[in-house]
Amino acid sequence: QVQLVESGGGLAQPGGSLRLSCAASGFTFSTYTMSWARQAPGKGLEWVSGILSDGSYTYYTDSVKGRFTISRDNAKNTLYLQMNSLKPEDTALYYCAAEGWWVTPSSVGSWGQGTQVTVSS
Numbered sequence: 001q002v003q004l005v006e007s008g009g010g011l012a013q014p015g016g017s018l019r020l021s022c023a024a025s026g027f028t029f030s031t032y033t034m035s036w037a038r039q040a041p042g043k044g045l046e047w048v049s050g051i052l053s054d055g056s057y058t059y060y061t062d063s064v065k066g067r068f069t070i071s072r073d074n075a076k077n078t079l080y081l082q083m084n085s086l087k088p089e090d091t092a093l094y095y096c097a098a099e100g101w102w103v104t105p106s107s108v109g110s111w112g113q114g115t116q117v118t119v120s121s
Contacts, residue, residue, distance in 0.1 A: 001026045002110040004096050009115030012086050020115055022079040022096030030074035033100040035059075036081050038092035038117075048094070049081060050101035059101050063089070086119045093117075 008020040020036070035050035049070040050059040058070050069082040079096050093114040097105075 002098055004098065004110065004112035006094060006096055006112045006115040009094060009117045011118045011120065013121050014087060014119055016086050016119070017082070017084045018086065018117060020081040020083065020094055020096075020117075022081075022112065024077045024079065024096075024098065027098060029072075029077040029098075032098045034072060034079045035097050035099055035101045036070065036079070036094060037097060037105055038090075038094045039114075040089075040092040043092075045095075045105035046092075047101040047105065051079070083117070086117075088119045090117060091119050 003026045005023045008018060012018050031053050033050060033052050036048045037045050038048050039045050048061055048064055049068055051070045051072055055072055060068060067085045071080045093116050095111050095114045097108050097111060099108050
């Protein structure tokens, strides 16, 4: 059974940084593409970033390119999202998924509980 536990969210000032983590269990993490999605208040789920199983390719949505960095540690079954130069529009509930970013978010079978990121002065 896929289990994903996100952590690392919180309150940050504009221009600040946060590092999200996603602890995975119940599946062979090292063989799965992993992705981060977010849901802002009143909006739908949006893919933010993704990484292939071996880390050889990464994806970023245009609004976070140059500011966010996705990485993974297959030995620790953990996915990360380093978020720098945060903006108020990054405020959202952030989720990780054992899916590629090309999948329709509504079709993802398992989400974690998410971690809240709030960017405000």
